[in-house]
Amino acid sequence: MILLGVDPHKSTHTVTAVEPEAVRALASVTIEASLPEYRRLTAWARQWPHRMWAVENAHGLGRHLAQWLIARGERVVDVPSTATRRVRELSRGGGRKNDQIDAAAAATVACLHGDAREVAAEDHATALALLDERRGNLAQARIRAVNQLHVLLRDLLPGGAPRQLSADQAAALLRTVRPAGPVERVRKDLARDLVTEVRQVDRRLAENTASLQTLMAATGSTLTNTPGVGPVLAARLLARAGRASRFPTSAAFANYTGTAPVEIASADKSRHRLSRCGDRQLNSVLHTIAMVQIRMPDSPGHAYYQRKLAEGKTSKEARRCLKRRLADHVWRVMLSDERRAQIAAAHP
Structure with a gap:
């Protein structure tokens, strides 16, 4: 078994082949982060039929390469960057750092220290994470728009609007406003724009919820049988x-x-x-x-x-x-x- 340690960067990836028994570097190659270069990398790695890839930070900069390799039947483990730093500090050379050393350190950690963890192919959990992150961004956008709407309605209406404000309630309140002067007209126009924005965000949140429900049904999870878990x-x-x-x-x-x-x-x-x-x-x-x-x-x-x-x-x-x-x-x-x-x- 040959370990292929990968030090990923945004534009390039450096791969070093390490023999586990002797912990000896056999060869190294640097490629650009592109699909043709990925194919060149796998062709280079075929000289070792029994191989495993040790990707540093496989859930960060190395995510794309790691998932690309897994989709083609390769075995990939994730090596945290903190573990490769320890290897550099404890090895000879005074903690020197370059791409080849980092790639070899990733392979060494996977071989000797047991800090590596198997990387699985992306599944429903990844899709749910993406939808959940999008939902959080939409919720923040809605809060920001509603807060701005409250500020405008406070200047347009005596006492402002009620605390729990929906788009329909805000639209009904705006219909009662008769602007007196250019300043109030601008405030009312801005408030109308914010009401439209809140309605759009509400629609996207509803679509997000529907997508989450569809994915949850596909996973077959029974978490929703627990009281209080939607x-x-x-x-x-x-x-x-x-x-x-x-x-x-x-x-x-x-x-x-x-x-x-x-x-x-x-x-x-x-x-x-x-x-x-x-x-x-x-x-x-x-x-x-x-x-x-x-x-x-x-x-x-x-x-x-x-x-x-x-x-x-x-x-x-x-x-x-x-x-x-x-x-x-x-x-x-x-x-x-x-x-x-x-x-x-x-x-x-």
């Missing part, structure tokens, strides 16, 4: 967490989401504090699910929350316990869905 939250969970099997235990998933408390060293007794680490967007999703279940009298989360309050915990402590429990539940559901999909793919 298609948008379920899509965000799948997009941010990825494959559940990459977390060995539910505790590892809880640590990744920042819902696992951090133990504090103490001389007299063991104490814990709130974790500020982990994926904060996943933490926010679990917090939303917890708050919804607390308000649903028939949900299991509501019963669990009330039981923790009866044990003497404060409302904040009870919510944190519920989020930790929800993290375990979400991990189990996602793992079950993943295994069911694997069985269906193996035995169609």
